[in-house]
Amino acid sequence: MKRYLVLSLMLVISFHSITTYARPLSHSQKISCPSECAKQSQFKIDIQYKDLDNTIKNKDGVVMLVVEGNSPVVTIENNKKATCDINDFYEGKEKAFEKMEKQYVKMAKKDYSARTKESKKYWAGYSLSRIYTTGRVDNKVISFIQNNNEYTGGAHPNATRFAQNFNPCTGMRLTLKDITKDECKAREVIHAYILKAVQKAAYKDYLSEDYEAHIKDILTEDTWYFSDQGLVIISNEYIITPHAVGILEFTIPYNELTFIKPCYLP
Structure with missing residues (x-):
């Protein structure tokens, strides 16, 4: 499945801030579980979203590609390393997408130029969207949800959803x-x-006829x-259900998460 980031041409930035409080990392010790942070003084986790919307036209002013998106910018007070590591992750995703977006612009221009004069009247352009939202944010975990959408002609857009989770103490994904206490057993549950x-x-x-055989394909490190x-x-779509059903989410309540390490529970 494709993951879409957003080109920062003609960047217009507006910030939407989410602030929470967590505990700072003692760099003198290796921390594998974020509960270690709770033993130390309080600090803030601030999450801002910069807008990365953009519209790309051809030389005649016809819209070729519309981009809608944002990108998270994290600040973890008194923890420069974790801050930089998380932000570097998302900056890397943006840079990688710049190449992909250029390809989509080329595809759109080629598609448009190949059309007849009559069919050009119905040209709607291509579109790419990547919108991040915030999941749980505290001294144990920072979670982001990534919603992607693309349209390159056809009956309907294609949508995917992914997620990333970080240790706020170390900045590691x-x-x-x-x-989990035991990954194999956790997957079974x-x-x-x-x-x-x-x-x-x-x-x-x-549900697809063989949906039971594909239940195991739902859970990945990105979902x-x-x-x-x-x-x-x-x-995501087409794993166990068709496009018409859309993207599904299954929430297992915290009181049922016996397979999760206690240090990651709220």
């Missing part, structure tokens, strides 16, 4: 192995939870995050 949930859902009649309610698992 968290994996399932990091947060999560798969069983999803299977039970979809069999009771309103969209159960839209889980912590919210204020629990552990959220993302199921």
Whole structure:
């Protein structure tokens, strides 16, 4: 699945801030679990989102590509290393997408120029969207949700959703192995939870014929995050359901997360 970041041409920046409080890292010790931070003095975690909207036109002023997006900027007080590591991660994603976006502009121009004069009247342009929102943010975890959308002609846009989770003490991206007591057992519990949930859902009649065989394909390192309610698992389109159903989310409440290390629970 494609992941879309946003080109920063003609950058217009407006900040939306989220501030929470956490505990600073003692760099004299190696911290594998963020609960160590709670033993030290309080500091702020500030998250801002800069707008990266852009519209690219051809030489005749016809819109080729519309970009909508934002990018998180994190500040962890008294922890420059963690701050830099998280911000470097997202800056890297933006730079990688600049190349992809240029390709989409070329595709759009080629598509437009190949059309007849009559069909050009119905040209709507291509579009790319990457919007981040915040999940749980505290002294144990920072979670981001990444919503992507693309349109390159056709019946409908294509949408995907991913997520990233970070240790606010170290700035390192968290994996399932990091947060679970036993990753294999945790996966089994999560798969069983999803299977039970979809069999009771309103969209159960839209499940693919072999959906049970693909339940295990839902959970990856890019499709889980912590919210204020629990552990959220993302199921993107076409894994167990068609496009018409949309992206699904399954939230396992915190009181049922017996397989998660206590230091990652609120």
